[in-house]
Amino acid sequence: MRAGANLVSFVTIGVLVGCGVTLLLERSLSRVLLGVILIGNGVNLLIVFGGRSGAAPVVGASDEAAMSDALPQAMVLTAIVITFGFTAFLLAISYRSWYLSGDDEVPDDVEDREIVRRAAQREMSVADLAGEPPTADPQQVDAPAPPREEGPG
Incomplete structure (x- = not known):
């Protein structure tokens, strides 16, 4: 029964983190x-459910007199505070x-507009993406790069 609970929890964690990454790549x-x-909640669940199967993630493994491990609790609490601050x-x-x-x-x-413009004109090559000078035109290899425009602010 515990293995099924772990499977459900890890699928839930995967869905949370996957949806979070997808949303993180949006422009809004x-x-x-x-x-x-979503990513913060998924990582917190991973820390809590990431223990051994059949054992509580916070309490000692077999000895009841053993002290509980406070590290997962402290990590989740710290992650909650950091996520809250970043959210604010x-x-x-x-x-x-x-x-x-x-x-x-x-x-x-x-830079985004320049990349779109160059891709539309089919000027973009693998050498350009890697930051290397293009080798097809020897006159442009030694030419200095044009100055970059700085945005406002």
């Missing part, structure tokens, strides 16, 4: 916030973005 700050919360920080950023622009979506920066 509210979805990023939900992704952080993301809420503040999301509110500020909504207040200034009326939207919580993260806009493209200069």
Whole structure:
């Protein structure tokens, strides 16, 4: 019976972390916030349910007189506090973005637009992605790189 409970708990943990990662990759700050919360809860459950099968994760293994192990409790409590602080920080950023622009979506920066433009013109090659100079045109190998534009702020 315990193995079934572990399977259900680990599937639940996997779904929480998987959905959290999927939401974390979105451009909307509210979805990023939900992704952080789901990942935090999934990791907390992993710490709690990650013990040996059939044994409680916090109490000593067989001896009743043994002291309980406080490390998993301390780690989960610390993770809860860190997740709460990070959630408050993301809420503040999301509110500020909504207040200034009326939207919580993260806009493209200069580098994103340049990559999209170059990919659309089929200028992007594996050498460009690796940061190496292209070898097809020897005149461009020795040419200095154009200066980068800095965004506002």
